[in-house]
Amino acid sequence: xxxxxxxxxxxxxxxxFMILLIxxxxxxxxxxxxxxxxxxxxxxxxxxxxxxxxxxDWEALPDVDEFLAKLLSSSLKQNSSIPRKTEQLLVQGxxxxxxxxxxxxxxxxxxxxxxxxxxxxxxxxxxxxxxTLREFCANSSFTFPTKERSFDDIPxxxxxxxxxxxxxxxxxxxxxxxxxxxxxxxxxxLSESLLDQGVPYRNPLDIPREHVHNTSTHLTFNKxxxxxxxxxxxxxxxxxxxxxxxxxxxxxxxRLISAFRSKFxxxxxxxxxxxxxxxxxxxxxxxxxxxxVSEAFGAGLKVSFSDFIQYLLDPRTEKMVPFNEHWRQIYRxxxxxxxxxxxxxxxxxxxxxxxxLLQLLKVDRLLRFxxxxxxxxxxxxxxxxxxxxxxxxRQQLYKLYEADFVLFGYPKPENLxxx
Numbered sequence: 269x270x271x272x273x274x275x276x277x278x279x280x281x282x283x284x285f286m287i288l289l290i291x292x293x294x295x296x297x298x299x300x301x302x303x304x305x306x307x308x309x310x311x312x313x314x315x316x317x318x319x320x321x322x323x324x325d326w327e328a329l330p331d332v333d334e335f336l337a338k339l340l341s342s343s344l345k346q347n348s349s350i351p352r353k354t355e356q357l358l359v360q361g362x363x364x365x366x367x368x369x370x371x372x373x374x375x376x377x378x379x380x381x382x383x384x385x386x387x388x389x390x391x392x393x394x395x396x397x398x399x400t401l402r403e404f405c406a407n408s409s410f411t412f413p414t415k416e417r418s419f420d421d422i423p424x425x426x427x428x429x430x431x432x433x434x435x436x437x438x439x440x441x442x443x444x445x446x447x448x449x450x451x452x453x454x455x456x457x458l459s460e461s462l463l464d465q466g467v468p469y470r471n472p473l474d475i476p477r478e479h480v481h482n483t484s485t486h487l488t489f490n491k492x493x494x495x496x497x498x499x500x501x502x503x504x505x506x507x508x509x510x511x512x513x514x515x516x517x518x519x520x521x522x523r524l525i526s527a528f529r530s531k532f533x534x535x536x537x538x539x540x541x542x543x544x545x546x547x548x549x550x551x552x553x554x555x556x557x558x559x560x561v562s563e564a565f566g567a568g569l570k571v572s573f574s575d576f577i578q579y580l581l582d583p584r585t586e587k588m589v590p591f592n593e594h595w596r597q598i599y600r601x602x603x604x605x606x607x608x609x610x611x612x613x614x615x616x617x618x619x620x621x622x623x624x625l626l627q628l629l630k631v632d633r634l635l636r637f638x639x640x641x642x643x644x645x646x647x648x649x650x651x652x653x654x655x656x657x658x659x660x661x662r663q664q665l666y667k668l669y670e671a672d673f674v675l676f677g678y679p680k681p682e683n684l685x686x687x
Protein backbone atom coordinates (compact mmCIF):
# COMPACT_ATOMS: atom_id res chain seq x y z
CA UNK A 269 0.00 0.00 0.00
CA UNK A 270 2.79 2.39 0.92
CA UNK A 271 4.63 1.73 -2.34
CA UNK A 272 1.44 2.37 -4.32
CA UNK A 273 0.94 5.73 -2.58
CA UNK A 274 4.54 6.69 -3.22
CA UNK A 275 4.16 5.74 -6.87
CA UNK A 276 1.00 7.85 -7.23
CA UNK A 277 2.69 10.76 -5.46
CA UNK A 278 5.70 10.47 -7.77
CA UNK A 279 3.48 10.49 -10.84
CA UNK A 280 1.68 13.61 -9.59
CA UNK A 281 4.92 15.45 -8.82
CA UNK A 282 6.48 14.53 -12.16
CA UNK A 283 3.31 15.68 -13.96
CA UNK A 284 3.35 19.03 -12.16
CA PHE A 285 7.04 19.42 -12.95
CA MET A 286 6.49 18.71 -16.64
CA ILE A 287 3.57 21.13 -16.87
CA LEU A 288 5.64 23.90 -15.33
CA LEU A 289 8.56 23.07 -17.56
CA ILE A 290 6.37 23.26 -20.64
CA UNK A 291 4.93 26.60 -19.51
CA UNK A 292 8.35 28.06 -18.92
CA UNK A 293 10.10 26.83 -22.03
CA UNK A 294 7.21 27.00 -24.46
CA UNK A 295 7.19 30.79 -24.42
CA UNK A 296 10.92 31.15 -23.94
CA UNK A 297 10.42 32.75 -20.55
CA UNK A 298 13.85 31.72 -19.44
CA UNK A 299 16.33 34.16 -20.91
CA UNK A 300 20.05 34.45 -21.28
CA UNK A 301 19.91 38.03 -20.09
CA UNK A 302 18.72 37.87 -16.48
CA UNK A 303 21.94 39.58 -15.43
CA UNK A 304 20.75 42.87 -16.94
CA UNK A 305 18.82 43.77 -13.81
CA UNK A 306 20.20 47.19 -12.96
CA UNK A 307 18.32 48.36 -9.90
CA UNK A 308 20.13 51.21 -8.21
CA UNK A 309 18.40 50.37 -4.95
CA UNK A 310 19.90 46.88 -4.99
CA UNK A 311 23.39 47.30 -6.42
CA UNK A 312 25.44 44.30 -7.44
CA UNK A 313 29.17 43.99 -7.35
CA UNK A 314 30.87 45.05 -10.61
CA UNK A 315 30.96 42.29 -13.17
CA UNK A 316 28.80 40.00 -11.07
CA UNK A 317 25.79 38.22 -12.46
CA UNK A 318 22.96 38.38 -9.93
CA UNK A 319 21.12 35.13 -9.49
CA UNK A 320 18.83 33.50 -7.03
CA UNK A 321 21.56 32.75 -4.55
CA UNK A 322 22.72 36.36 -4.53
CA UNK A 323 19.33 37.89 -3.74
CA UNK A 324 18.36 37.60 -0.10
CA ASP A 325 14.81 38.76 -0.78
CA TRP A 326 14.10 35.65 -2.82
CA GLU A 327 13.79 33.62 0.36
CA ALA A 328 10.52 35.38 1.08
CA LEU A 329 8.92 34.11 -2.11
CA PRO A 330 6.15 31.51 -1.83
CA ASP A 331 7.10 27.94 -2.65
CA VAL A 332 5.57 28.02 -6.13
CA ASP A 333 7.35 31.27 -6.95
CA GLU A 334 10.65 29.88 -5.70
CA PHE A 335 10.21 26.69 -7.72
CA LEU A 336 9.43 28.66 -10.89
CA ALA A 337 12.34 30.98 -10.20
CA LYS A 338 14.73 28.04 -10.05
CA LEU A 339 13.31 26.70 -13.31
CA LEU A 340 13.79 30.09 -14.95
CA SER A 341 17.30 30.40 -13.58
CA SER A 342 18.23 26.91 -14.74
CA SER A 343 17.51 27.91 -18.33
CA LEU A 344 20.14 30.64 -18.08
CA LYS A 345 23.01 28.23 -18.62
CA GLN A 346 21.29 26.56 -21.56
CA ASN A 347 20.32 29.78 -23.32
CA SER A 348 23.52 31.69 -22.66
CA SER A 349 25.42 29.63 -25.21
CA ILE A 350 22.89 30.19 -27.99
CA PRO A 351 24.08 32.87 -30.44
CA ARG A 352 21.59 35.57 -31.28
CA LYS A 353 21.44 37.63 -34.43
CA THR A 354 20.75 40.83 -32.55
CA GLU A 355 24.02 40.55 -30.69
CA GLN A 356 25.82 41.54 -33.86
CA LEU A 357 26.67 45.20 -34.29
CA LEU A 358 23.86 47.10 -35.93
CA VAL A 359 24.89 48.66 -39.20
CA GLN A 360 23.60 52.21 -38.98
CA GLY A 361 21.92 53.21 -42.23
CA UNK A 362 22.17 56.77 -43.43
CA UNK A 363 18.77 56.80 -45.06
CA UNK A 364 15.87 58.39 -43.23
CA UNK A 365 12.51 56.59 -43.13
CA UNK A 366 9.59 57.59 -45.29
CA UNK A 367 7.09 59.19 -42.93
CA UNK A 368 3.54 58.03 -43.63
CA UNK A 369 1.69 58.86 -40.40
CA UNK A 370 -0.10 62.21 -40.26
CA UNK A 371 1.36 63.26 -36.92
CA UNK A 372 4.90 62.26 -37.85
CA UNK A 373 4.48 63.91 -41.25
CA UNK A 374 3.30 67.19 -39.73
CA UNK A 375 5.89 67.33 -36.97
CA UNK A 376 8.82 65.55 -38.57
CA UNK A 377 11.95 64.34 -36.80
CA UNK A 378 14.72 66.36 -35.23
CA UNK A 379 17.82 65.01 -36.98
CA UNK A 380 20.17 67.47 -35.31
CA UNK A 381 22.96 65.83 -33.35
CA UNK A 382 22.78 65.67 -29.58
CA UNK A 383 25.65 65.35 -27.19
CA UNK A 384 25.14 62.09 -25.31
CA UNK A 385 27.98 62.98 -22.95
CA UNK A 386 25.79 65.40 -21.04
CA UNK A 387 27.13 66.76 -17.78
CA UNK A 388 24.23 65.27 -15.88
CA UNK A 389 25.40 62.63 -13.48
CA UNK A 390 22.93 60.00 -14.59
CA UNK A 391 23.45 57.58 -11.75
CA UNK A 392 22.88 60.26 -9.09
CA UNK A 393 19.89 61.50 -11.05
CA UNK A 394 18.33 58.04 -11.02
CA UNK A 395 18.96 57.65 -7.30
CA UNK A 396 17.24 60.97 -6.65
CA UNK A 397 14.23 60.17 -8.84
CA UNK A 398 13.76 56.77 -7.22
CA UNK A 399 14.17 58.19 -3.73
CA THR A 400 11.48 60.79 -4.40
CA LEU A 401 9.11 58.13 -5.71
CA ARG A 402 9.67 55.74 -2.83
CA GLU A 403 9.39 58.43 -0.17
CA PHE A 404 5.99 59.56 -1.35
CA CYS A 405 4.76 56.00 -1.90
CA ALA A 406 5.69 55.30 1.74
CA ASN A 407 4.31 58.61 3.05
CA SER A 408 0.97 57.80 4.69
CA SER A 409 -0.07 61.46 4.70
CA PHE A 410 0.12 61.64 0.91
CA THR A 411 -2.83 59.77 -0.54
CA PHE A 412 -4.36 59.17 -3.95
CA PRO A 413 -6.67 56.48 -5.40
CA THR A 414 -5.24 52.93 -5.62
CA LYS A 415 -2.09 53.87 -3.70
CA GLU A 416 -2.56 51.34 -0.90
CA ARG A 417 -3.46 48.30 -2.98
CA SER A 418 -0.96 45.51 -3.59
CA PHE A 419 0.25 44.20 -6.93
CA ASP A 420 -2.12 41.24 -6.58
CA ASP A 421 -5.03 43.68 -6.31
CA ILE A 422 -4.35 45.20 -9.74
CA PRO A 423 -6.79 43.77 -12.31
CA UNK A 424 -5.23 42.12 -15.35
CA UNK A 425 -6.71 44.69 -17.73
CA UNK A 426 -4.79 47.43 -15.88
CA UNK A 427 -1.48 45.69 -16.63
CA UNK A 428 -1.79 46.20 -20.38
CA UNK A 429 0.91 48.90 -20.50
CA UNK A 430 3.70 46.64 -19.23
CA UNK A 431 5.58 45.33 -22.27
CA UNK A 432 7.93 42.38 -21.71
CA UNK A 433 11.10 41.52 -23.62
CA UNK A 434 12.18 38.07 -22.44
CA UNK A 435 15.24 37.98 -24.69
CA UNK A 436 16.97 40.80 -22.82
CA UNK A 437 15.11 40.70 -19.51
CA UNK A 438 13.37 44.08 -19.86
CA UNK A 439 9.95 45.38 -18.84
CA UNK A 440 8.79 48.75 -20.17
CA UNK A 441 5.68 50.57 -18.99
CA UNK A 442 4.64 52.84 -21.81
CA UNK A 443 3.00 56.20 -21.20
CA UNK A 444 1.30 57.77 -24.24
CA UNK A 445 2.67 61.20 -25.18
CA UNK A 446 6.01 60.38 -23.56
CA UNK A 447 8.02 59.09 -26.54
CA UNK A 448 6.20 55.77 -26.29
CA UNK A 449 6.04 55.22 -30.06
CA UNK A 450 9.82 55.12 -30.33
CA UNK A 451 10.29 53.13 -27.12
CA UNK A 452 7.83 50.56 -28.43
CA UNK A 453 9.91 50.43 -31.61
CA UNK A 454 13.01 49.77 -29.50
CA UNK A 455 11.21 46.96 -27.65
CA UNK A 456 10.19 45.38 -30.99
CA UNK A 457 13.80 45.40 -32.18
CA LEU A 458 15.06 43.92 -28.90
CA SER A 459 12.40 41.21 -28.61
CA GLU A 460 12.34 40.44 -32.36
CA SER A 461 8.56 40.30 -32.04
CA LEU A 462 7.96 41.60 -35.57
CA LEU A 463 9.48 40.41 -38.84
CA ASP A 464 9.98 42.18 -42.14
CA GLN A 465 9.99 39.60 -44.94
CA GLY A 466 11.01 36.94 -42.44
CA VAL A 467 13.80 38.99 -40.88
CA PRO A 468 13.56 40.84 -37.52
CA TYR A 469 13.68 44.61 -37.71
CA ARG A 470 17.06 46.12 -36.88
CA ASN A 471 16.38 49.85 -37.18
CA PRO A 472 13.53 51.11 -34.94
CA LEU A 473 12.49 53.79 -37.43
CA ASP A 474 11.93 51.18 -40.14
CA ILE A 475 8.95 49.85 -38.19
CA PRO A 476 5.64 51.30 -39.49
CA ARG A 477 3.69 53.22 -36.89
CA GLU A 478 0.54 51.13 -37.42
CA HIS A 479 2.48 48.02 -36.38
CA VAL A 480 4.03 49.78 -33.40
CA HIS A 481 0.65 50.44 -31.78
CA ASN A 482 -0.89 47.11 -32.72
CA THR A 483 -1.46 45.33 -29.41
CA SER A 484 -0.75 41.93 -30.97
CA THR A 485 2.84 43.05 -31.62
CA HIS A 486 3.79 43.16 -27.95
CA LEU A 487 3.77 40.69 -25.07
CA THR A 488 2.14 42.54 -22.16
CA PHE A 489 1.32 41.42 -18.63
CA ASN A 490 -2.43 41.41 -19.24
CA LYS A 491 -1.91 38.57 -21.77
CA UNK A 492 -0.26 36.29 -19.22
CA UNK A 493 -3.51 34.84 -17.94
CA UNK A 494 -4.39 33.41 -21.35
CA UNK A 495 -0.92 31.85 -21.64
CA UNK A 496 -0.18 30.70 -18.11
CA UNK A 497 -3.50 30.52 -16.29
CA UNK A 498 -3.20 30.43 -12.52
CA UNK A 499 0.60 30.65 -12.71
CA UNK A 500 0.44 34.05 -14.43
CA UNK A 501 0.84 36.17 -11.28
CA UNK A 502 3.73 34.04 -10.06
CA UNK A 503 5.55 34.53 -13.36
CA UNK A 504 4.83 38.26 -13.33
CA UNK A 505 6.36 38.61 -9.87
CA UNK A 506 9.44 36.65 -10.86
CA UNK A 507 9.96 38.81 -13.94
CA UNK A 508 9.42 41.94 -11.88
CA UNK A 509 12.19 40.83 -9.53
CA UNK A 510 14.64 39.67 -12.17
CA UNK A 511 14.08 41.99 -15.13
CA UNK A 512 15.05 45.63 -15.60
CA UNK A 513 11.89 47.73 -15.32
CA UNK A 514 11.69 51.24 -16.75
CA UNK A 515 9.26 53.98 -17.67
CA UNK A 516 9.43 57.51 -19.03
CA UNK A 517 7.36 60.34 -17.59
CA UNK A 518 6.57 63.96 -18.42
CA UNK A 519 5.26 67.12 -16.78
CA UNK A 520 1.54 66.23 -16.41
CA UNK A 521 0.15 69.53 -17.71
CA UNK A 522 2.50 69.56 -20.70
CA ARG A 523 1.48 65.97 -21.45
CA LEU A 524 -2.18 67.10 -21.52
CA ILE A 525 -1.35 69.88 -23.97
CA SER A 526 0.52 67.39 -26.14
CA ALA A 527 -2.43 64.96 -26.06
CA PHE A 528 -4.83 67.74 -27.06
CA ARG A 529 -2.62 68.89 -29.94
CA SER A 530 -2.16 65.34 -31.22
CA LYS A 531 -5.74 64.11 -30.96
CA PHE A 532 -7.88 67.20 -31.53
CA UNK A 533 -5.84 69.70 -33.56
CA UNK A 534 -4.99 67.11 -36.20
CA UNK A 535 -7.65 65.23 -38.12
CA UNK A 536 -8.21 62.00 -36.22
CA UNK A 537 -11.37 60.13 -37.15
CA UNK A 538 -11.42 57.85 -34.12
CA UNK A 539 -10.94 60.60 -31.57
CA UNK A 540 -13.41 62.87 -33.35
CA UNK A 541 -16.17 60.27 -33.17
CA UNK A 542 -15.40 58.98 -29.66
CA UNK A 543 -14.51 62.21 -27.87
CA UNK A 544 -14.79 65.39 -29.95
CA UNK A 545 -18.47 64.98 -30.86
CA UNK A 546 -19.58 64.49 -27.21
CA UNK A 547 -17.38 67.41 -26.08
CA UNK A 548 -18.75 69.75 -28.73
CA UNK A 549 -22.31 68.82 -27.79
CA UNK A 550 -21.81 69.07 -24.03
CA UNK A 551 -19.54 72.09 -23.71
CA UNK A 552 -20.04 74.12 -26.91
CA UNK A 553 -23.78 73.52 -27.41
CA UNK A 554 -23.37 72.25 -30.95
CA UNK A 555 -26.00 70.00 -32.51
CA UNK A 556 -26.21 68.13 -35.81
CA UNK A 557 -22.47 67.77 -36.05
CA UNK A 558 -20.82 66.30 -39.17
CA UNK A 559 -20.12 62.58 -38.99
CA UNK A 560 -16.56 62.88 -40.31
CA VAL A 561 -13.64 64.84 -38.92
CA SER A 562 -12.74 66.31 -42.32
CA GLU A 563 -16.22 67.82 -42.67
CA ALA A 564 -16.06 69.17 -39.13
CA PHE A 565 -12.65 70.76 -39.64
CA GLY A 566 -13.84 72.19 -42.96
CA ALA A 567 -16.74 73.83 -41.15
CA GLY A 568 -14.44 75.18 -38.43
CA LEU A 569 -15.87 72.86 -35.77
CA LYS A 570 -13.02 71.92 -33.48
CA VAL A 571 -12.78 71.06 -29.80
CA SER A 572 -11.22 73.91 -27.83
CA PHE A 573 -8.68 73.38 -25.08
CA SER A 574 -11.31 74.73 -22.68
CA ASP A 575 -13.74 72.01 -23.84
CA PHE A 576 -11.05 69.41 -23.22
CA ILE A 577 -10.37 70.64 -19.67
CA GLN A 578 -14.09 70.67 -18.89
CA TYR A 579 -14.31 67.09 -20.13
CA LEU A 580 -11.47 66.01 -17.80
CA LEU A 581 -13.05 67.74 -14.79
CA ASP A 582 -16.60 66.62 -15.49
CA PRO A 583 -17.53 63.94 -12.88
CA ARG A 584 -19.76 62.28 -15.49
CA THR A 585 -16.78 61.47 -17.71
CA GLU A 586 -15.32 58.53 -15.79
CA LYS A 587 -18.70 57.29 -14.72
CA MET A 588 -19.23 56.43 -18.38
CA VAL A 589 -15.75 55.18 -19.30
CA PRO A 590 -12.23 55.42 -17.78
CA PHE A 591 -9.92 58.13 -19.08
CA ASN A 592 -8.34 57.35 -22.41
CA GLU A 593 -4.71 56.28 -22.05
CA HIS A 594 -3.47 59.52 -23.64
CA TRP A 595 -4.67 61.56 -20.67
CA ARG A 596 -4.97 58.91 -17.98
CA GLN A 597 -2.71 59.60 -15.02
CA ILE A 598 0.69 57.89 -15.11
CA TYR A 599 0.20 56.30 -11.70
CA ARG A 600 -2.88 54.54 -13.10
CA UNK A 601 -1.01 53.27 -16.14
CA UNK A 602 2.24 52.09 -14.51
CA UNK A 603 1.44 51.51 -10.80
CA UNK A 604 4.70 53.03 -9.45
CA UNK A 605 3.86 52.31 -5.81
CA UNK A 606 3.29 48.61 -6.56
CA UNK A 607 6.17 48.11 -9.03
CA UNK A 608 9.75 48.94 -8.05
CA UNK A 609 11.08 50.58 -11.21
CA UNK A 610 14.82 50.40 -11.82
CA UNK A 611 14.95 53.36 -14.18
CA UNK A 612 12.80 56.49 -14.38
CA UNK A 613 13.37 58.52 -17.51
CA UNK A 614 11.90 61.93 -18.27
CA UNK A 615 10.95 63.42 -21.59
CA UNK A 616 12.61 66.65 -20.52
CA UNK A 617 15.97 64.82 -20.54
CA UNK A 618 15.03 62.20 -23.14
CA UNK A 619 18.26 62.14 -25.16
CA UNK A 620 20.54 61.77 -22.13
CA UNK A 621 18.26 59.32 -20.32
CA UNK A 622 17.72 57.14 -23.40
CA UNK A 623 21.45 56.89 -24.14
CA UNK A 624 22.22 56.00 -20.52
CA LEU A 625 19.44 53.40 -20.32
CA LEU A 626 20.57 51.63 -23.49
CA GLN A 627 24.09 51.46 -22.01
CA LEU A 628 22.74 49.93 -18.80
CA LEU A 629 20.83 47.35 -20.82
CA LYS A 630 24.01 46.59 -22.77
CA VAL A 631 22.22 47.12 -26.08
CA ASP A 632 23.71 50.48 -27.05
CA ARG A 633 25.87 48.73 -29.68
CA LEU A 634 22.78 47.15 -31.22
CA LEU A 635 20.66 50.25 -31.77
CA ARG A 636 20.27 53.94 -31.11
CA PHE A 637 17.19 55.63 -29.75
CA UNK A 638 15.33 57.38 -32.60
CA UNK A 639 15.45 61.17 -32.86
CA UNK A 640 12.79 63.33 -31.20
CA UNK A 641 9.97 65.06 -33.03
CA UNK A 642 10.45 68.64 -34.10
CA UNK A 643 8.03 71.15 -32.56
CA UNK A 644 7.60 69.00 -29.44
CA UNK A 645 5.24 70.47 -26.85
CA UNK A 646 7.38 72.39 -24.35
CA UNK A 647 6.79 73.35 -20.72
CA UNK A 648 7.28 77.00 -21.65
CA UNK A 649 3.95 76.82 -23.48
CA UNK A 650 1.91 76.22 -20.31
CA UNK A 651 1.18 79.88 -19.54
CA UNK A 652 -0.25 80.55 -22.99
CA UNK A 653 -2.32 77.38 -23.14
CA UNK A 654 -3.84 77.86 -19.68
CA UNK A 655 -4.28 81.64 -19.95
CA UNK A 656 -7.98 81.37 -20.81
CA UNK A 657 -8.71 78.51 -18.40
CA UNK A 658 -10.44 79.77 -15.21
CA UNK A 659 -8.31 79.62 -12.07
CA UNK A 660 -10.76 77.27 -10.31
CA UNK A 661 -10.49 74.80 -13.20
CA ARG A 662 -6.70 74.92 -13.11
CA GLN A 663 -6.72 74.20 -9.38
CA GLN A 664 -9.11 71.27 -9.85
CA LEU A 665 -6.99 69.95 -12.69
CA TYR A 666 -3.88 70.04 -10.52
CA LYS A 667 -5.65 67.99 -7.82
CA LEU A 668 -6.63 65.47 -10.51
CA TYR A 669 -2.99 65.03 -11.60
CA GLU A 670 -1.27 65.88 -8.32
CA ALA A 671 0.01 62.36 -7.74
CA ASP A 672 1.92 62.43 -11.04
CA PHE A 673 3.48 65.79 -10.18
CA VAL A 674 4.57 64.67 -6.72
CA LEU A 675 5.66 61.07 -7.38
CA PHE A 676 7.89 62.00 -10.28
CA GLY A 677 9.37 65.17 -8.84
CA TYR A 678 7.68 67.82 -10.96
CA PRO A 679 7.29 71.17 -9.18
CA LYS A 680 3.83 72.45 -8.43
CA PRO A 681 2.97 75.04 -11.15
CA GLU A 682 2.32 77.86 -8.70
CA ASN A 683 2.13 80.44 -11.49
CA LEU A 684 -0.92 78.66 -12.89
CA UNK A 685 -2.61 78.05 -9.55
CA UNK A 686 -2.66 81.63 -8.23
CA UNK A 687 -4.13 84.88 -9.52
